[in-house]
Amino acid sequence: MPEEVAPLLEVRELRKHYPIRRGPFRRVVGHVRAVDDVSFQVRDGEILSLVGESGCGKTTTAKCVLRAVDPTSGEVLFRLPDGRVVDVARLPEPELRPLRSQMQLVFQDPFGSLNPRMNLLDIIGEPLLVHGVKDRRKRMERVAELLHLVGLRPEYMHRYPHAFSGGQRQRVVIARALALEPRLVIADEAVSALDVSVQAQILNLLLDLQRRLNLSYLFVAHDLSIVKHISHRVAVMYVGKIVELAPTEELFHRPKHPYTSALMQAVPVPDPDKRSALKGLPGEVANPADPPKGCYFHPRCPFATDVCRAETPALREVAPGHRVACHRAEELTLPGIDDLERVA
Amino acid sequence: MVYVTQPTPTAPSPAPPPEAARPQGARERGRGGPPVLSVRGLKTHFRLDEGVVRAVDGVSFDLYPGEVLGIVGESGCGKSITMKSILRLLQPPGRIVAGEIRYRRPEPQGEARRRYRPFEADLAKLPAQGRRMRQVRGGDIALIPQEPMASFSPLHTIGDQIVEAIRLHEPMPARRAREIAVEKLREVGMPSPEQRLSAYSWQLSGGLRQRAIIAMALACNPSVLIADEPTTAIDVTTQAQVLELIKRLQAEHGSSILFITHDLGVIAQMADHVVVMYLGKVMEQGPVRDIFHRPRHPYTRALLRSIPSVHSEPRVALPTIAGSIPHPLHRPSGCAFHPRCPDFMPGRCDVRTPALHSPDGGAPVACFLHHDVAEEVGHDA
Numbered sequence: 001m002p003e004e005v006a007p008l009l010e011v012r013e014l015r016k017h018y019p020i021r022r023g024p025f026r027r028v029v030g031h032v033r034a035v036d037d038v039s040f041q042v043r044d045g046e047i048l049s050l051v052g053e054s055g056c057g058k059t060t061t062a063k064c065v066l067r068a069v070d071p072t073s074g075e076v077l078f079r080l081p082d083g084r085v086v087d088v089a090r091l092p093e094p095e096l097r098p099l100r101s102q103m104q105l106v107f108q109d110p111f112g113s114l115n116p117r118m119n120l121l122d123i124i125g126e127p128l129l130v131h132g133v134k135d136r137r138k139r140m141e142r143v144a145e146l147l148h149l150v151g152l153r154p155e156y157m158h159r160y161p162h163a164f165s166g167g168q169r170q171r172v173v174i175a176r177a178l179a180l181e182p183r184l185v186i187a188d189e190a191v192s193a194l195d196v197s198v199q200a201q202i203l204n205l206l207l208d209l210q211r212r213l214n215l216s217y218l219f220v221a222h223d224l225s226i227v228k229h230i231s232h233r234v235a236v237m238y239v240g241k242i243v244e245l246a247p248t249e250e251l252f253h254r255p256k257h258p259y260t261s262a263l264m265q266a267v268p269v270p271d272p273d274k275r276s277a278l279k280g281l282p283g284e285v286a287n288p289a290d291p292p293k294g295c296y297f298h299p300r301c302p303f304a305t306d307v308c309r310a311e312t313p314a315l316r317e318v319a320p321g322h323r324v325a326c327h328r329a330e331e332l333t334l335p336g337i338d339d340l341e342r343v344a
Numbered sequence: 345m346v347y348v349t350q351p352t353p354t355a356p357s358p359a360p361p362p363e364a365a366r367p368q369g370a371r372e373r374g375r376g377g378p379p380v381l382s383v384r385g386l387k388t389h390f391r392l393d394e395g396v397v398r399a400v401d402g403v404s405f406d407l408y409p410g411e412v413l414g415i416v417g418e419s420g421c422g423k424s425i426t427m428k429s430i431l432r433l434l435q436p437p438g439r440i441v442a443g444e445i446r447y448r449r450p451e452p453q454g455e456a457r458r459r460y461r462p463f464e465a466d467l468a469k470l471p472a473q474g475r476r477m478r479q480v481r482g483g484d485i486a487l488i489p490q491e492p493m494a495s496f497s498p499l500h501t502i503g504d505q506i507v508e509a510i511r512l513h514e515p516m517p518a519r520r521a522r523e524i525a526v527e528k529l530r531e532v533g534m535p536s537p538e539q540r541l542s543a544y545s546w547q548l549s550g551g552l553r554q555r556a557i558i559a560m561a562l563a564c565n566p567s568v569l570i571a572d573e574p575t576t577a578i579d580v581t582t583q584a585q586v587l588e589l590i591k592r593l594q595a596e597h598g599s600s601i602l603f604i605t606h607d608l609g610v611i612a613q614m615a616d617h618v619v620v621m622y623l624g625k626v627m628e629q630g631p632v633r634d635i636f637h638r639p640r641h642p643y644t645r646a647l648l649r650s651i652p653s654v655h656s657e658p659r660v661a662l663p664t665i666a667g668s669i670p671h672p673l674h675r676p677s678g679c680a681f682h683p684r685c686p687d688f689m690p691g692r693c694d695v696r697t698p699a700l701h702s703p704d705g706g707a708p709v710a711c712f713l714h715h716d717v718a719e720e721v722g723h724d725a
Contacts, residue, residue, distance in 0.1 A: 047659075053579035054550075165668035166419075195418035196606065197665040197684075200650035204661045222580065229652035230659065248658060266584035268609035270651060272632040275613055280584030284549050337654045 006079045007041040008216050009065065009184055014038045014074035014089075016060050020289060032289045034060040035071070036240035039315070042184065047210060047217040049227040049248075051263075052237035053285055058220045061237070062186050064089070065218065066105060067096060078102070081183075101131055101180035108189035110169035114161040120147070120172055121157040127179045146175040150205060167198035174205065178213070188220045203230060224267050228252055228337075233321075236260045239286045239296040242315055246322040253336045256324040258301050261334035295327065303328055373617065376409035380450050380568055380600050381430070381485075386443035386468070388422075388429045397672045399425040399438070401624035402719070404700065407568065409450045412594060412601045414615030414632070416608060418647075420669050421621040423604045427572050430602075431481050432472040440468050449484055450567050453598075483513040486566035488590075490573040492553040496545035502529075503541025506560045513564045528559040532589060551582035558589065562597075569594075570602045575610065587614060608651055612636055620644050623670065623680040626700050630707025640709045642687045679711070687713055 015038075017031040035057040042048045050058040064071040067088050076088040078099065088099065107113035114123055124146055125139040133139050144154035150171040161169055170190065177185055187206065191199045207230060210217060221227050227234055228248060235245040236259065244257040255261040262281050281300045286292055295313050298304040307327050315325040326332075388400040400422040407413045415423045428434050430445055445467040452460055463484070470477040489495045496505060506525040507518060522541065529537035532555040545553055554574065561569060571590065575583040587610065594601055603614050611618060611632070618635040620628045620643065628641040639645045649663040656662075667684045670676055676683050682693040689712060696718035702708040703715035 053581065165671075167668045195669060196608070196647060197418060197650055198668055200652070200662040200664040203652065204664060207659055207661070224580075225652045225654045228654045228658065229656060229662070252654060262581060264654070266581045267654070268584075268587070268607065268613040270608040270612045270636065270648070270653070272612045272615075272636050280586075280588060281581040284551050284582060285579065 005044075005083075006077070006085050007043045008046075008079050009042040009218070010075075010077040011041070011061070011065065012039050012075040012077065014061065014064055014076065015072045016057075016064055016069060017072045030289055033240045033291065034288060035064060036288075038074075038237070038240070038242055040235050040242065040245060042216050042218055044183075044216060045210070045214045046233065047219055047231045049219040049221055049231035049234045050237055051221055051224065051227050051234060053222060055239070055285055055288060056237040057240040057288070058222075058237050059188055062105075062188055062218060062220050066103060066186060067091070068105075078184075101127070102182050103184040103186060104177035104180065104182040106170075106173055106177050106185060106187040106190045109193050110166055110173050111193075113173055114169055116161055119158050119160050120152075123161070123172060124157075124176045124179055127176060131180055142179065143175075146179055149178065149209070150175045165198070166194050167201055170194060170198075170202050171205065174202075174209070178209065181213075182215070184216045184218065186218045186220070189222070190219075191226060192221070192223065199226075206230065224263060236263070239288050239291055241296065241325065242323075243297065243325045244323065245315070246319075246324075250319070250322055253338060254319075254322075255334050255336050256318055256322065256329045256332070257297075257326045258303050258332070258334060259297050261336065262300075264337055265335065295325075303332055373406070373408050373411065376411075376598075377450060378448060379406035379408050380448055381407040381602070382444070382446040382448075383426070383430070384444040384446070386426065386429060386445060387441045388425050388434065388438060389441050391437045391439070392673075395673050398624050398675065399672065400429060402443070403621070403624070403626055404443075405619050405626065405629060407600050407602055409567075409600055410594075410598045411617060412603055412615050414611040414618045415602065415604045415621060416606065416611045416618060417621035418606055418669055420623060420672055422624040423606075423621055424572060425624075426621075427487070427570050427602070427604055430467060430570065431485060431487060432467060432470065432477050433481075434472075444468055447480060447484065447568075450600075479513065482509060482566070483564045484566055485568040485570060486561040486564065488558055488561050488569060488571040488574045491577055492550070492557040493545065493577075495557055496553070498544060498546055501542050501544055502548070502556050502560075503543075506541075506556075506563050509560055510563045524563065525559070528562050529556065531562070531593070532556075532559045533585075534559065550578045551585060554578055554582075554586050555589065558586075558593070562593065565597075566599065568600050568602065570604070572604045573606070574603075576605070576607070583610075590614070608648065620647075623672070623675060625680060626708075626710060627681065628707070628709045628711075629700075630709075634707055640707075640714055641681075641711050642685045642713070643681045646684075646686070 014035055016035040017033050019028045020030045020032060021027065022029045038061055050061060052058050063069045065076055071089045074089060077085050078088050079085050121140060121143050124143045128139050128142055143157050147154045147157060152168060152171050191202050194202060209215060219231055231248050233247050234251045235242045238259050244260045266280055283300045286296050292299050294310050295308045298308040313325045313327045315323050317323050318329050384404050386400055386403045390397040390399055403426055417423045429440055447465055447467050449463040503525055507521040510521040510524055525541060526537045529540055534540050534552060534555050548556060575586050605611055615632045618629060618632050619626055622643050627643050635644060639648060646665045650665055652662055665684050678694040678696055679698055682688045692712050698710045698712050699717045699719045700708045700710040701715050701717040
């Protein structure tokens with residue numbers, strides 16, 4: 001058996017706790033466990049989605065991977081082009097810098113993430129300048145190339161963001177992210193702010209670029225139908241933990257965690273003949289500063305037993321490549337997307 | 345002179361709007377009586393230095409008693425401005441320049457009938473700050489806003505705010521108003537409602553805050569609820585709860601709901617009848633099944649095709665709509681959708697604007713593929 005190449009990104013037992021301070025002496029009275037023991041891998045050319053509701057820690061995880069915030073503990077192992085593996089979580093700032101070109105971020109809001117006083121040449125050219133392309137002519141050439149790549153006319157490079165629609169701006173954001181030829185693109189809700197008719201264009205563009213440039217994506221999203229469409233594998237997060245991680249088809253057809261299944265049941269299907277009673281979960285997402293004992297999901301789980309209330313389930317493999325953090329994963333048969341067909 | 349009609353309880357209700365002006369195909373909907381809300385040729389424009397933005401440009405629809413009417417469209421289509429025009433909440437330079445918003449208070453069934461005071465008016469003609477409009481706003485037509493955090497004052501308790509709303513519309517002792525507030529909070533599934541009266545909005549979670557806002561909207565027993573993207577700001581499992589709640593309340597009270605959203609999934613699950621808007625105009629309207637299964641306007645068709653479904657083939661290119669939504673100041677000539685339309689007919693779609701017309705007595709559609717009726721050429725304000 002040949003020696004296996006390390007995955008492009010491997011996150012191990014990542015934790016990010018924010019202290020809660022109270023009182024006149026700002027004493028630490030507790031911690032918000034935004035990310036609480038998260039492990040996953042992103043392989044070359046793979047699209048891995050992190051999905052979950054607000055406050056589940058998906059964005060914080062992405063920020064830790066980028067080292068936009070310093071993780072409390074855990075490892076973020078990134079494989080460099082020469083095969084060396086470095087721990088992004090521990091790297092000192094000077095060594096981090098060259099690595100920044102390897103992973104790039106596509107933001108959610110194309111209106112907030114572009115400086116209105118800079119034209120496209122400056123916006124897309126800035127990462128090039130920071131990383132040593134001092135020659136303006138060279139930068140212009142590269143920017144023209146990038147604009148072409150994302151489906152915008154190179155002549156636009158002297159225009160300012162206000163002249164562009166939301167979808168076009170998101171193309172600019174993508175062009176900027178690709179300027180340094182990264183290998184990992186982290187897309188944080190990259191299409192959530194766009195109109196439906198434009199969303200499909202940007203999804204197509206992301207998929208097309210992924211194939212052409214053999215990129216890997218860490219795709220952070222809350223919309224299940226988009227996640228289903230774009231990803232190879234999906235990690236479902238709940239209150240700072242991954243509760244289920246599986247190949248996309250497997251996850252959607254045979255969910256093993258009650259939360260995953262509940263998420264699918266809650267999505268309104270765009271078909272008036274399939275008015276399944278939308279099943280919301282009782283209660284609300286647990287507070288990450290004061291999570292319930294045992295499995296964090298147990299107060300909302302229809303299948304909870306005594307063991308769920310007492311012990312935190314570990315993320316374990318129940319089928320090849322299918323990992324679940326549920327005590328009852330084996331005995332439960334949960335409805336997946338095939339069961340959405342029910343007519344009310 | 346203000347145009348108000350308020351017949352005495354014994355007088356017969358005034359004639360419905362001229363038959364010709366009513367969208368065809370709507371007649372079979374009127375089983376529960378005449379529409380509570382009839383919008384006719386509504387035009388709301390914003391006069392800016394750069395030009396006139398025609399945010400709502402000739403919109404007509406009817407909302408019948410007990411019906412959920414969905415208004416769906418992307419950003420800039422005018423769905424929220426339509427809502428603001430109805431409630432007369434427009435800020436200058438926004439102004440209703442033409443059209444009629446006829447509100448007809450429906451007669452309640454049973455016990456409440458004795459207290460019924462008939463009322464009918466063209467809301468577009470009432471003074472926005474006048475007594476009648478203030479009565480209608482919140483009393484007859486209530487709003488469930490998108491952002492519950494921004495809709496409650498952080499300085500006053502939930503209870504005080506609901507009580508204030510109730511007493512503004514119906515003078516009564518504070519104690520009685522508090523009872524009603526508790527009752528409404530209980531109705532929307534707020535746990536321990538008595539204690540929540542003294543809570544502040546920021547102490548509640550997103551889902552509970554949305555419930556509190558719905559309780560406040562229901563406080564004066566409005567006959568029309570306008571839900572403006574009520575679940576956009578909340579998570580999907582909570583969204584399902586809130587949608588279920590709105591469905592249940594609608595079934596219990598038989599109120600009419602104008603449901604505004606960009607989410608086709610939510611529309612499919614909630615609406616009886618759908619109005620599809622694009623750049624200030626109605627492109628198509630009809631029963632929800634027709635809109636989803638037999639869409640006639642190329643825009644509706646394209647919109648439905650472009651949403652990824654959990655059942656579609658993964659990682660294949662989705663059908664898209666070419667281009668993007670035009671800038672409101674650079675509105676295309678003729679049919680506003682023609683530059684993006686796959687069925688664009690040069691010399692026709694870019695010259696004349698198709699009227700919202702029903703070619704065969706069915707649901708009306710504004711597209712020359714289906715008829716040849718154009719809008720009359722502009723005499724704009």
